[in-house]
Amino acid sequence: MFKTKITEMFGVKYPIICGAMMWLSIPSLCGAISKAGGMGNLTAGNYETEDEFRAAINEVRNITDNPFIVGITILPSLRITPEHHAMYVKVCTEEKVAGVEISGAPLDKGIGMDAIEAFKKAGVKMFHKVGAVRHAVHAQKVGYDGVYAAGIEEGGHPLNDDVTTMVLTPRIVDSVDIPVVSVGGIADGRSVAAALTLGAEGVMMASRFISTVECPCHDNIKNELIKRQEFDTTMFGHSIGLQGRALKSKVIDEVIAIEESGGTLEDLIPLLSGLRIKEAWETGDVEYAPLMVGQSIGLINEIVTIQELLDTMAKETVETLDAAKKKVS
Ligand SMILES: Cc1cc2nc3c(=O)[nH]c(=O)nc-3n(C[C@H](O)[C@H](O)[C@H](O)COP(=O)(O)O)c2cc1C
Incomplete structure (x- = not known):
């Protein structure tokens, strides 16, 4: 109670x-x-x-x-x-x-x-x-x-x-x-x-x-979060003034690489778009779009x-x- x-x-x-x-x-x-x-x-x-x-x-x-x-x-x-x-x-x-x-x-x-x-x-x-x-x-x-x-x-x-x-x-x-x-x-x-x-x-x-x-x-993502640990998220977005925390993935590596090479918001939008994220939740492809999960996934x-x-x-x-x-x- x-x-x-x-x-x-x-x-x-x-x-x-x-x-x-x-x-x-x-x-x-x-x-x-x-x-x-x-x-x-x-x-x-x-x-x-x-x-x-x-x-x-x-x-x-x-x-x-x-x-x-x-x-x-x-x-x-x-x-x-x-x-x-x-x-x-x-x-x-x-x-x-x-x-x-x-x-x-x-x-x-x-x-x-x-x-x-x-x-x-x-x-x-x-x-x-x-x-x-x-x-x-x-x-x-x-x-x-x-x-x-x-x-x-x-x-x-x-x-x-x-x-x-x-x-x-x-x-x-x-x-x-x-x-x-x-x-x-x-x-x-x-x-x-x-x-x-x-x-x-x-x-x-x-x-x-x-x-x-x-x-x-998609069940793939539910299962992926069980496999992943507390160190499997990362920060990105500093260069555009809005930091985010997401599951480590190929797409997040790409985002960070673009940021490090001086890329602009326009360069990042195709990777960060809401509709791309929606598609990833539906298809279960964790590498395709940033999934904004926290360190709590380790639990x-x-x-x-x-x-x-x-x-x-x-x-x-x-x-x-x-x-x-x-x-x-
Ligand atoms: C998939 C996902 C989408 C989220 N979308 C939003 C959002 O649209 N607006 C918002 O304020 N926070 C959003 N958050 C942040 C959560 O509301 C919450 O503050 C945060 O996830 C808590 O940390 P935890 O996921 O480790 O419990 C999102 C979090 C996740 C996991």
């Missing part, structure tokens, strides 16, 4: 939240996670029209009445424009989703204070994914309800401050009064226990959800159902905390 500010805020069984995953965090996965007692993520960038986005929200609601969050990424993109961001805010407030995970620019700077007011009025809880104390403090100041403290271990785009989850979590816990959720390096009950011990009210993870029965990607050992994963993690969290308690008196 978990009782944290996250389980209380959302009325969920487990304080385990799925992070935004472009192409993967769609209704089937989102609904399965929320149904199993965690918090699923519906990643808004998967939808370009209001009708598609609203239909996806309804699809999750047909799977479960339990709450889920919507992931809205506010980063420069060729496909997703400021008009899309405004549409996501409109639909999330009208549909009164439980919460939003914002990444990239904070709402006040990326969309405007109106968005914050609209979410507040609709009762939608706002969390920002941050990699630094200063960004957490800013989120609190402009009215966010919580922050996700994302360390350099995470998949996706960790902040280039390069601070680990182990240090970032307590630093942010000490710096704000709103709930803090740990992100990066989380994939089992031991890492949940560690996060709670560091003062977090819950965890967010993404890569671990890929090697589950319900994840909508993935088997493909399980979402329900098995969350129940096992919860049990292991309790066992870990009990075992730790026995080591001190």
Whole structure:
């Protein structure tokens, strides 16, 4: 039985939240996670029209009445424009989703204070994914309800401050009064226990959800993550001002070689395009496009159902905390 500010805020069984995953965090996965007692993520960038986005929200609601969050990424993109961001805010407030995970620019700077007011009025809880104390403090100041403290271990785009989850979590816990959720390096009950011990009210993870029965990607990739270890991811993208962490692969070697030889964003776009990544998830070709997974893949050992994963993690969290308690008196 978990009782944290996250389980209380959302009325969920487990304080385990799925992070935004472009192409993967769609209704089937989102609904399965929320149904199993965690918090699923519906990643808004998967939808370009209001009708598609609203239909996806309804699809999750047909799977479960339990709450889920919507992931809205506010980063420069060729496909997703400021008009899309405004549409996501409109639909999330009208549909009164439980919460939003914002990444990239904070709402006040990326969309405007109106968005914050609209979410507040609709009762939608706002969390920002941050990699630094200063960004957490800013989120609190402009009215966010919580922050996700994302360390350099995470998949996706960790902040280039390069601070680990182990240090970032307590630093942010000490710096704000709103709930803090740990992100990066989380994939089992031991890492949940560690996060709670560091003062977090819950965890967010993404890569671990890929090697589950319900994840909508090719089995090759689910199995590849079991084979790969914690040292099998690498950083790229420094030269274009947006670092990323992805699975080591031929394509990432090519990206890094282009960056080292002074290549431009235009040279990189064909290798990094969203549609190329979508194709790789579908065909299972891990060498074809950057798969943005975190160091947590070193902790993935088997493909399980979402329900098995969350129940096992919860049990292991309790066992870990009990075992730790026995080591001190
Ligand atoms: C396949 C994949 C796609 C992701 N896409 C996004 C995204 O669109 N927006 C975002 O803010 N974060 C994205 N992330 C980052 C996750 O939301 C999360 O912060 C991170 O993966 C946590 O680290 P972990 O994967 O080791 O658990 C993605 C992560 C993965 C694994």
